[in-house]
Amino acid sequence: MHSVDRSYPDLHLLIDGRWIGADERDTVDVENPATGEHVGRVPVASEDDVERALEAADRAFVPWRDTSPHRRAAVLMRGAQLLRERREEIAVAMTLENGKPYGDSLGEVDYTADIIDSLASEAPRTYGHVLPTAAEDGRTLVVSEPIGPVAAFTPWNYPLTVPGRKVAAALAAGCTVVIKPAEETPASAVALARALTDAGLPNGVLNVLFGDPAAISTRLIASPVIRKVSFTGSIGVGTLIARQAGGLAKPVMLELGGHAPVLVFDDADVDAVARQALGAKIHNTGQSCGSPVRFYVHERVHERFVERFAALLDAVRVGDGFDEATEMGPLANSRRLAAMGPFVDDALARGATLAAGGPADGNGFYYRPTLLAGVPDDALVMHDEPFGPIAATSTFSDEDEVLARANGLPYGLAAYLFTSDADRALRIPRRLDVGMVSVNRFGVGARDTFFGGRKASGFGSEGGPEAVDEYLVRKLIAQG
Incomplete structure (x- = not known):
C-alpha cells in the first residue's frame, strides 16, 4: 500500500x-x-x-x-x-x-x-x-x-x-x-x-x-x-x-x-447477527441503497442485541481510506455529512437512546457509525433514508405486526431476515414487499444475479x- x-x-x-x-x-x-x-x-x-x-x-x-x-x-x-x-x-x-x-x-x-x-x-x-x-x-x-x-x-x-x-x-x-x-x-x-x-x-x-x-x-x-x-x-x-x-x-x-428493514427473531444467534450487521452497516459508510437501517428486534433479545452491536460500532476505526488501520472512511461529500445530524437529533427528541456513535473530529466529512436504540416509528430515521452510517432499532413481539411495519414504507428494495426457524425462513421472504431478501446473512445480489426493487x-x-x-x-x- x-x-x-x-x-x-x-x-x-x-x-x-x-x-x-x-x-x-x-x-x-x-x-x-x-x-x-x-x-x-x-x-x-x-x-x-x-x-x-x-x-x-x-x-x-x-x-x-x-x-x-x-x-x-x-x-x-x-x-x-x-x-x-x-x-x-x-x-x-x-x-x-x-x-x-x-x-x-x-x-x-x-x-x-x-x-x-x-x-x-x-x-x-x-x-x-x-x-x-x-x-x-x-x-x-x-x-x-x-x-x-x-x-x-x-x-x-x-x-x-x-x-x-x-x-x-x-x-x-x-x-x-x-x-x-x-x-x-x-x-x-x-x-x-x-x-x-x-x-x-x-x-x-x-x-x-x-x-x-x-x-x-x-x-x-x-x-x-x-x-x-x-x-x-x-x-x-x-x-x-x-x-x-x-x-x-x-x-x-x-x-x-432503499430503507432496508432487518427482522431479528428471538431464535436468532444475536451475537452473530450483530457481528454481521457491523460489516453491513459500515460498508461504504452506509451509503448504499441496500444498507440495513431499520432493525426490528424481538423484545426478548433487543437489549442484548443493542449492547453487542453498540460495542462493535464504537470500536470501528474511522479515518482516511489510505490508512491501513481504517475500517470506515468519510462520507462522500459535505451534503451527506450535514444530513446526519438531523436524523439523530430528531430520534433523540422522540425518546430514542444514542447507543453508539455521533459526530467525529477531523477536517474531512467524518461521522462515526451510529446506533439509535428504541426508536419510535414516527422518527425521521424510520421513514426517510439516512444514506449514511446510522442504524435504528425498535422492538416487536408479533410476526404479523413486524411485517406490517417492515412493509409500511414506500421503499421496496432489500430486506433481511434472521431466524433459526426453517419454516419462518421460507414463509417470511414471500411476505416482504421488496425486490430482494437475504436470509441469515447480509448482502443482496452478486455478479450474475438480478438486482432491483419495487414500489418507490x-x-x-x-x-x-x-x-x-x-x-x-x-x-x-x-x-x-
Missing part, C-alpha cells in the same frame, strides 16, 4: 472517440472527502458537446447492433481484463474522490470486472423463438433486438460498479450509450471508458459527459436519438426523470433509494441476465 502512487488522474469527456480534457472546457473541482481538499478538475460539457455525443451514439448504433454478439462480448471481456490490470491506479483514484478504504476500492474494481464478464457472456444469449401457426405454409418468429441509443445517469456511491453495470448490459445487448456519471467521482467512470475503448470499442459506441446534471439529462431525454433512459439515484430525481421520459413515451429503468425503489434489473434484457425489444416476424 505504501508504494502505491497516490496521484489523481487528469479527467476527460469522451465524445465520438475523442478525449476532451479540463484545459479545453470550463471545470468543476473534485474534492477528497477525507480532507476536503481539491484533487482534480472535471471538464464541463457544452451544449455542442451534448449534441455531438448524441450524434455519435446515433451514428454508431447500427454498426454496433450488427456486430456479432460474440465480438461485442469479446470487447467487454477485454475491457474487464484491463480494469483488473489497472486496479491499483483506479482504486487510488476512487479512494481520493469517494473516500472509501483503499482495500474496498480494490474490491470494487475486481467486482465490477466480474460483473462486466458476466454481462458480456449474456450477449450471445439474446434468444428469440419460433411460434407454431395455424397456416400450414407459414412461420412466425419472435426475435430480440437492441432498443437503440441509451442515456444513463449514475451516482457517486459506487463510482465504478454502477456505471459498469449499466454500460456493460447496454453494450452487450447491442445498444450505444451516452452516460453522465457523478461529477463528485469522475475518475472511476473515465477509467471504465478508457478500459473499454482500449479494448477495441468503436468510436461513438460509448460517450461520457460531465456538467450540469439537470441541463444534460433534460437534453438527452428530450432527444429523439435516445430510445431508453437508465437512472440510479434518489427517488426525487428518479421520478422527475420518469416524468420527462414518460411524456415522450420512452421506457425508463430506475434503481432508486424503482423497477427493472441492474444485474443478471435480466439486465441485458432491459435493453432489448421484441419483434414479431410473420412469414408466409
Whole structure:
C-alpha cells in the first residue's frame, strides 16, 4: 500500500472517440472527502458537446447492433481484463474522490470486472423463438433486438460498479450509450471508458459527459436519438426523470433509494447477527441503497442485541481510506455529512437512546457509525433514508405486526431476515414487499444475479441476465 502512487488522474469527456480534457472546457473541482481538499478538475460539457455525443451514439448504433454478439462480448471481456490490470491506479483514484478504504476500492474494481464478464457472456444469449401457426405454409418468429441509443445517469456511491453495470448490459445487448456519471467521482467512470475503448470499442459506441446534471439529462431525454433512459439515484430525481421520459413515451429503468428493514427473531444467534450487521452497516459508510437501517428486534433479545452491536460500532476505526488501520472512511461529500445530524437529533427528541456513535473530529466529512436504540416509528430515521452510517432499532413481539411495519414504507428494495426457524425462513421472504431478501446473512445480489426493487425503489434489473434484457425489444416476424 505504501508504494502505491497516490496521484489523481487528469479527467476527460469522451465524445465520438475523442478525449476532451479540463484545459479545453470550463471545470468543476473534485474534492477528497477525507480532507476536503481539491484533487482534480472535471471538464464541463457544452451544449455542442451534448449534441455531438448524441450524434455519435446515433451514428454508431447500427454498426454496433450488427456486430456479432460474440465480438461485442469479446470487447467487454477485454475491457474487464484491463480494469483488473489497472486496479491499483483506479482504486487510488476512487479512494481520493469517494473516500472509501483503499482495500474496498480494490474490491470494487475486481467486482465490477466480474460483473462486466458476466454481462458480456449474456450477449450471445439474446434468444428469440419460433411460434407454431395455424397456416400450414407459414412461420412466425419472435426475435430480440437492441432498443437503440441509451442515456444513463449514475451516482457517486459506487463510482465504478454502477456505471459498469449499466454500460456493460447496454453494450452487450447491442445498444450505444451516452452516460453522465457523478461529477463528485469522475475518475472511476473515465477509467471504465478508457478500459473499454482500449479494448477495441468503436468510436461513438460509448460517450461520457460531465456538467450540469439537470441541463444534460433534460437534453438527452428530450432527444429523439435516445430510445431508453437508465437512472440510479434518489427517488426525487428518479421520478422527475420518469416524468420527462414518460411524456415522450420512452421506457425508463430506475434503481432508486432503499430503507432496508432487518427482522431479528428471538431464535436468532444475536451475537452473530450483530457481528454481521457491523460489516453491513459500515460498508461504504452506509451509503448504499441496500444498507440495513431499520432493525426490528424481538423484545426478548433487543437489549442484548443493542449492547453487542453498540460495542462493535464504537470500536470501528474511522479515518482516511489510505490508512491501513481504517475500517470506515468519510462520507462522500459535505451534503451527506450535514444530513446526519438531523436524523439523530430528531430520534433523540422522540425518546430514542444514542447507543453508539455521533459526530467525529477531523477536517474531512467524518461521522462515526451510529446506533439509535428504541426508536419510535414516527422518527425521521424510520421513514426517510439516512444514506449514511446510522442504524435504528425498535422492538416487536408479533410476526404479523413486524411485517406490517417492515412493509409500511414506500421503499421496496432489500430486506433481511434472521431466524433459526426453517419454516419462518421460507414463509417470511414471500411476505416482504421488496425486490430482494437475504436470509441469515447480509448482502443482496452478486455478479450474475438480478438486482432491483419495487414500489418507490424503482423497477427493472441492474444485474443478471435480466439486465441485458432491459435493453432489448421484441419483434414479431410473420412469414408466409
